[in-house]
Amino acid sequence: xxxxxxxxxxxxxxxxxYASNIGVLLLNKFLLSNYGFRxxxxxxxxxxxxxxxxxxxxxxxxKIVPLQRIKSRSQFLxxxxxxxxxxxxxxxxxxxxxxxPVSFNQAVGATTPFFTALFAYFMTLKREAxxxxxxxxxxxxxxxxxxxxxxxxxxxxxxxxxxxxxARAFKSVLQGILLSSEGEKLNSMNLLLxxxxxxxxxxLPAALIMEPDVLDVTLTLALKHRFMWLLLLVNSTMAxxxxxxxxxxxxxxxxxxxxxxxxxxxxxxxxISILLFQNPVTFVGIAGYSMTVMGVVAYGEAKRxxx
Numbered sequence: 001x002x003x004x005x006x007x008x009x010x011x012x013x014x015x016x017x018y019a020s021n022i023g024v025l026l027l028n029k030f031l032l033s034n035y036g037f038r039x040x041x042x043x044x045x046x047x048x049x050x051x052x053x054x055x056x057x058x059x060x061x062x063k064i065v066p067l068q069r070i071k072s073r074s075q076f077l078x079x080x081x082x083x084x085x086x087x088x089x090x091x092x093x094x095x096x097x098x099x100x101p102v103s104f105n106q107a108v109g110a111t112t113p114f115f116t117a118l119f120a121y122f123m124t125l126k127r128e129a130x131x132x133x134x135x136x137x138x139x140x141x142x143x144x145x146x147x148x149x150x151x152x153x154x155x156x157x158x159x160x161x162x163x164x165x166x167a168r169a170f171k172s173v174l175q176g177i178l179l180s181s182e183g184e185k186l187n188s189m190n191l192l193l194x195x196x197x198x199x200x201x202x203x204l205p206a207a208l209i210m211e212p213d214v215l216d217v218t219l220t221l222a223l224k225h226r227f228m229w230l231l232l233l234v235n236s237t238m239a240x241x242x243x244x245x246x247x248x249x250x251x252x253x254x255x256x257x258x259x260x261x262x263x264x265x266x267x268x269x270x271x272i273s274i275l276l277f278q279n280p281v282t283f284v285g286i287a288g289y290s291m292t293v294m295g296v297v298a299y300g301e302a303k304r305x306x307x
Contacts, residue, residue: 009252010249010252010253013245013248013249013252014249014253014261016241016245017242017245017246017248017249017261017265018265018268020238020241020242020245021242021245021246021265021269022265022268022269022272023238024047024235024238024239024241024242025097025102025105025106025269025273026102026269026272026273026276027231027234027235027238028043028094028097028235029097029101029102029273029277031043031231031232031235032094032097032098033097033098034277035221035225035231036217036221037217037218037221037228038098038217039207039211039214039217039218040091040094040095040097040098041091041094041203041206041207041210041211042203042207042211042214042218043094043232043235044087044090044091044094044199044203045199045200045203045204045207046232046235046236047090047235047236047239047240048087048196048197048199048200048203049196049200049236050233050236050237050239050240051192051196051239051240051243052193052196052197052200054237054240054244055189055192055193055196055240056193058189058244059189059190059193064189064244065187065189065190065247067190067193068186068187068190070194071183071184072184075179075184076194078178078179078184079179079186079191079194079195079198080198081174081178082171082174082175082178082179082191082195083194083195083196083198083199083202084198084199084202085167085170085171085174086167086171086195086199087199087202087203088163088164088167089164089165089167089168089170089171090164091164091203091206092160092161092163092164092167093105093109093160093161093164093165093168095157095160095164096108096157096158096160096161096164098157099154099156099157099160100152100153100154100157100158100161101150101152101273101274101277101279102269102270102273102277102279103270103273103274103279103281103285103289104146104147104150104152104153104161104285105161106266106269106270106273106289107142107143107146107270107285107288107289107292108143108146108158108161108162108165109161109164109165109168109266110139110142110143110266110289110292110293110296111139111140111143111162111165111292112165112168112169113136113139113169113296113299113300114136114139114140114169115165115166115168115169115170116169116172116173117132117133117136117299118169119169119170119173119174120173123173123174123177124173124176124177128302128303128306129302129306131302131306132299132302132303132306134302135295135298135299135301135302136295136299137295138291138292138294138295138298139292139295139296139299140295141291141295142288142289142290142291142292142293142294142295143288143292144288145284145287145288145291146284146285146287146288146289146292147288148284148288149282149283149284149285149286149287149288150282150285151279151280151281151282151285152279152280175191179191187247188243188246188247188250189243189244189247192243249261259300263293263296263297263300266293267293270289
């Protein structure tokens with residue numbers, strides 16, 4: 001592959017990664033808030049179903065990445081634990097989108113490094129340089145400021161969003177602990193292949209108990225809106241595509257490039273969501289979000305320098 005072809009390939013991957021991540025986020029918001037489909041648990045189950053089917057096709061049929069087999073019962077139980085935490089983080093994020101604008105949701109989500117550092121400190125006794133922890137101060141302060149300046153602030157939505165962010169960070173630290181031995185490490189695509197069917201088993205009874213009218217309302221909406229099923233299908237496929245492209249971008253770029261692209265992605269999602277949903281924003285809210293993003297950038301740089 002020539003350098004020009006390689007650059008074009010990576011650019012295409014990044015574009016697809018952005019489109020999938022931002023697309024699934026905006027579609028989630030549209031379905032849960034604007035469309036009348038108020039079932040975040042069932043929506044997450046649709047995502048996991050697509051991930052299970054498409055992971056199997058990608059790994060077992062198309063062999064995009066080699067299949068890594070589960071080697072022991074204890075490894076399976078560890079994956080099941082991760083899957084349950086993963087479910088909680090995704091469901092919490094989707095619930096928060098029912099009540100909060102995407103812009104504020106992204107501002108809160110940007111605090112993931114703070115929770116990751118916190119869990120790593122207490123669970124693995126991993127210490128960072130004081131400068132690294134200092135960089136987390138604007139991350140938290142920015143969200144506090146953004147919360148105060150958010151016109152559409154909703155306490156329950158905020159609690160769900162913070163919980164989802166904490167669960168996402170907890171899962172990444174837990175993954176490092178549970179799948180730490182060389183023989184049991186799985187790449188993110190194989191981990192998704194095993195986690196998604198387990199997530200479906202967890203989410204199906206949860207959806208039926210906590211969202212008992214989901215089938216009736218979904219069928220009613222499908223009769224009223226011809227594209228209901230298509231929207232759900234596209235949304236669920238995008239959820240898998242976001243995972244696949246994240247894996248491929250990680251594989252074909254450096255950690256620093258990925259970090260920069262990740263920070264920019266959140267900002268792009270915020271701008272597009274404000275343009276699409278026309279949610280009111282204030283100078284204080286924008287200043288708070290900007291401070292959080294700058295804190296995340298500073299934290300990443302400090303971690304890189306003081307390894």
